[in-house]
Amino acid sequence: MKTIIYNIGTLAGILPADVKRLEGSQMNDVKCIENAYLVIEDGIIAEYGSWDGCKNDPCRILTDTPSPCGQGGSTVFTTAPTAVNAEFIDAQGGFVMPAFCDSHTHIVYAGCRDGEFRDKIAGLSYEEIAARGGGILNSADLLHATSEDELYEQSMVRVREIMAMGTGAVEIKSGYGLTVEDELKMLRVIRRIKETAPITVRANFLGAHAVGRAYKGRQSEYVDLVCNEMLPRVAAEGLADFVDVFCDAGFFTVEDTEKILSKAAEYGITPKIHANELEVSGGVQVGVKYNALSVDHLEMTTDAEIEALRGSVTMPTMLPGCSFFLGIPFGRAKDYIEAGLPVALASDYNPGSSPSGNMRFVMALGCIRMRLTPEQSFNACTINTAYAMGVSDQLGSITVGKKANLIITKPLPSLAFIPYSHQTPIIEKVILNGTDIA
Ligand SMILES: [Zn+2]
Missing domain, CATH: 3.20.20.140 (Metal-dependent hydrolases)
Incomplete structure (x- = not known):
């Protein structure tokens, strides 16, 4: 089962697989990609990248599905494609971050x-x-x-x-x-x-x-x-x-x-x-x-x-x-x-x-x-x-091979908005093991 999250305003919390924890000044940065997509396969993060110009056409993996990215390379995915072998989630310009x-x-x-x-x-x-x-x-x-x-x-x-x-x-x-x-x-x-x-x-x-x-x-x-x-x-x-x-x-x-x-x-x-x-x-x-x-x-x-x-x-x-x-x-x-x-x-x-x-x-x-x-x-x-808690090889960041435990938010002006506006309901979806828990 494949799920493609598209229209991601900011994909936040990207780390290489060999990073198990962050120390000192390493904690000062959160790596992000603006205008991104993320592919989940069998509950695991399989791929992610920039959606800009659809250079990395995620739809290529949908061999029996017409590629929305192939239609002129538009940067904004306005309507969800119909796919027979994948589920599409429109993040509507929100943040996607690790749970x-x-x-x-x-x-x-x-x-x-x-x-x-x-x-x-x-x-x-x-x-x-x-x-x-x-x-x-x-x-x-x-x-x-x-x-x-x-x-x-x-x-x-x-x-x-x-x-x-x-x-x-x-x-x-x-x-x-x-x-x-x-x-x-x-x-x-x-x-x-x-x-x-x-x-x-x-x-x-x-x-x-x-x-x-x-x-x-x-x-x-x-x-x-x-x-x-x-x-x-x-x-x-x-x-x-x-x-x-x-x-x-x-x-x-x-x-x-x-x-x-x-x-x-x-x-x-x-x-x-x-x-x-x-x-x-x-x-x-x-x-x-x-x-x-x-x-x-x-x-x-x-x-x-x-x-x-x-x-x-x-x-x-x-x-x-x-x-x-x-x-x-x-x-x-x-x-x-x-x-x-x-x-x-x-x-x-x-x-x-x-x-x-x-x-x-x-x-x-x-x-x-x-x-x-x-x-x-x-x-x-x-x-x-x-x-x-001994799970950083499986969780805690956006990393290929980790569990797709993710938060999708409403569109936010910045990462700082998450703690700044701490009572505003911003969470749109919570995805655990690749599945929306709602
Ligand atoms: Zn205690």
Whole structure:
């Protein structure tokens, strides 16, 4: 099956196949072609180029179809051709860009925490909310009381929501189970989403999100449970692409983290870390030491973290939606880029600290609150998040051979308009695996 997208005003986010992430000044540019076309074959980007003058007549591939480009080489395709072996999509002069990759979410959860929202507005601290039964343990109680089928249905509502907002790949973490059975329940739901939804999904086992209620005051025993009972079961069922630890003040220590990452290494599971949200935790350094694919949050970092990340495989990932919602500092993205490092931006979609998976808003916050240029923020939300979830060989850019996960927008004056006019509905179509999801 071939699909030809034509009348593309700007084809944005073109990269060579060997680029897996962009670092430092490489993040300053987004390669574009004006007045372009793009050919999809069996869900994969097969070809793209300039439509100008139809020099690269894409219709040549339609051997049994009259070529609209052969009719005098007009630069504007005014009427869609009839084709027997291809589908044509008129982009009507809009942008075509890679779908967003969201490398950090917790979108499998039960219920919501809108009650805590009132508490937060009233000025209660995170600790006071937790003492009232709120926080991660509240989500764990709700999840425990929810069946696997119901959890899947509730989560799919959010999956459909983020797909419609242009997300084509998502990493989903466990961590609201906090018992062996409930963590497995969450990971099975993530697997079911992976199998049934058109979005690309990566699963992350975050048993060390908080100490389970039954282990209150016995943190090291809970860490042993994660290492000796949860991880072997997760590995045996092949449920996780990654393992994660909340390495931060009041949660898990660097020593706990090392213990879990060492155990995960025995099963060949790649680590990622929640680090430095609440304090300078050592989470970045332990992540780099264990070749974590990413260290995420980074609201509280010093120059030592920037130094630790130099020359590493680890993607610094910041979550501006969480900073926005909680009113905590934003990560120092600009300093990282000026130091020559890459930066990724993800949504952190979760019921407690970032109840939104709108990656366009994340891109806008990257510009508005972190002072990234629109190009830097675009790259941080596409190719660099693809890297941070281990899919940049398949997603995150316009590249021949990658999955055709694309956003088609209304005509826009510039790339900057995407984050600038961040609430204007500009998305016309979302294409996942070459198919319009509408
Ligand atoms: Zn998180």
